[in-house]
Amino acid sequence: MTLALENVTGGYGNLPVIKNLSFEVPDGQIVGLIGLNGAGKSTTIKHIIGLLTPMQGAIKIDGQTLAEAPEAYRQAIAYVPETPVLYPELTLKEHLELTMMAYDLDATATWPRVIEMLEQFRLANKLDWFPANFSKGMKQKVMIVAAFMTNARLYIIDEPFTGLDPLAVHDLLDLVELKKQAGAAVLMSTHILATAQQYADQFVLLNNGQVRATGDLTSLQTQFNLADADLDAIYMAMTREA
Template sequence: MGLEITNLTGGYSRVPVIKDLNFTVPEATIVGLIGLNGAGKSTTIKHIIGLLTPQKGEIRLNGLSLAEKPEAYRQALAYVPETPILYQELTLREHIDLTIMAYDLNHDEAWQRANQLLDKFRLSKRLDWFPANFSKGMQQKVMIVCAFITQASLYIIDEPFTGLDPLAVRDLLQVIAAEKVRGAAVLMSTHVLATAQQAADQFILLNQGKITGQGSLVELQTQYNLPTGNLDDIYFKMTDVANS
């Protein structure tokens, strides 16, 4: 069923940052969330993962709201933040075990997936390392491994390419594509528009807390009257129109 956002309004105070957002992230679909700094991307994500409570509107994942079924909602969702959040006193192995327990995963099956991801991201010999031993890029890979062993219904990925080398970016895109084939929904916020255009099926353009365009690249080309434009061209036109 995927993610369904209806009339979502919210922020950090009584003054809303995002206003009346309506969009879906269907199963087996990658949606790129695009916008300037301060457009409302992170605020939108924080509402979806439950760090902020909507002032108005509704968020449903596979038909469930966080308020109705908090455990089922959270277990259907995996999140890769822009800045890695790791426990300094836990090794990589312990981070994986903690994820398995938190999501109530089958231990052996989850470790089989983890080992495949560890090999792909060249972390298999780092299982007993602590976060202090990892570079920022390696810490981001730990977050990616922990997220994708869950086989969640929805992945929320916030600026996933920050700190990753080109090989890791390629590997991450392969993992995302495989999860899409499995049937997962993916909402990906990124400033790397060429990569977003390559990876995503649909796009949501945010500006000043409102959706200014959404759909496939072809649909956005029509909306912005750029029949041969790429996502960069559309993005620049969106900001020019907003600032005019």
């Protein structure tokens, strides 16, 4: 069991945004985190990566919380944020080198893999540039390469498809699939429901900071009494409930 949220309540200051969340992201599975704007997706992710501390409940990776084993916990996570976050004074090559240093990766073993990804994303000839001046999509690709070079056990990808060209979307999904086959857990928040339905093994539907439903598509169809409905129809049904 890679990631487990147990009755997590949390938010900013004293105001709870997410209430009593419980769900799991098992090894070798892609879990789609689905919800409206403001449903609490990003807040949930911020709690998981450790930017926010839960007011109640516990978040565990391989049975340990961040407080119990800070470095092991952080080592286990790779994160692709919704908006690219880059160092203005580092070149592309230095961003990747820094990530290797931070995650204590062996440079000689990692670089060939990195170069392969860069070529896939058509960034290999820009190693000496400042990615801070790249376009939104190219920045997003840098974040993806930095995250997927690690040997993380859990990949957290926040709205990965905005700004990416269709080719890059497919390349990203291939990378995710590879990591999944290697046994990693993937949590992906998105609004692109068709893609989510196609690639995710399970879904967590968030509504007003609470888990409305979890499970695979068949299970969701039963829970919402909508036989043969696609994720889009289920999502619309959920929004009408409130």
